[in-house]
Amino acid sequence: MKRVVLLLLSPALVLASAAPVHCINIAGSLYSSLSNAVEVSRTNAELVSKRNADFVISTFDKPIVDSFSTAWRRVGNGTLSEESVVLILRMANGGYSARDLGQTHEHKKFTFRWHPATIAIVHTHPNSSSPKPQEEDLAVADKYRVPIFTITSRGMYVYDPTNRKITKVMENLDWLEISKWKGIIAKHQ
Numbered sequence: 001m002k003r004v005v006l007l008l009l010s011p012a013l014v015l016a017s018a019a020p021v022h023c024i025n026i027a028g029s030l031y032s033s034l035s036n037a038v039e040v041s042r043t044n045a046e047l048v049s050k051r052n053a054d055f056v057i058s059t060f061d062k063p064i065v066d067s068f069s070t071a072w073r074r075v076g077n078g079t080l081s082e083e084s085v086v087l088i089l090r091m092a093n094g095g096y097s098a099r100d101l102g103q104t105h106e107h108k109k110f111t112f113r114w115h116p117a118t119i120a121i122v123h124t125h126p127n128s129s130s131p132k133p134q135e136e137d138l139a140v141a142d143k144y145r146v147p148i149f150t151i152t153s154r155g156m157y158v159y160d161p162t163n164r165k166i167t168k169v170m171e172n173l174d175w176l177e178i179s180k181w182k183g184i185i186a187k188h189q
């Protein structure tokens, strides 16, 4: 009887121990970090307290700021009518990471699937639009309870659903440069 139990258990144990290694080695760092982010969001209720503009700004680092530049270049530095979206995600290791959502080729909007580990949404506005978060942006931020940032040629703005205010974070294109962020990030820590 004991033998039967062992035989039934062993395949399951092998799968459980092999799965994470397989994921990291073969799927690559992006996929493993995304799956980590999903995992943490399911178990981490304190995520809600991270979803305010001041905290989100304190997480910005060079890779996150670089993802803003990539998103901005993709929309022709604001000359195209398309928009780009970058999500700021909380990762399983306690860090924060930008997830660039690529291109959808939509006119002045961007449709994407909500990611549960999101602590903020950052998106471009075309040069022909208002640089501030618009009504639809505010509705998304209020619904998902995350701050929504705009990155534009006339500054970076944020709408924070915790105090329902829109504030200017950076002037003009200053948000493209990590050197300009240093003082602002320190102030929010």
Ligand SMILES: [Zn+2]
Binding pocket: 123, 124, 125, 133, 134, 137, 150
């Ligand atoms: Zn917008």
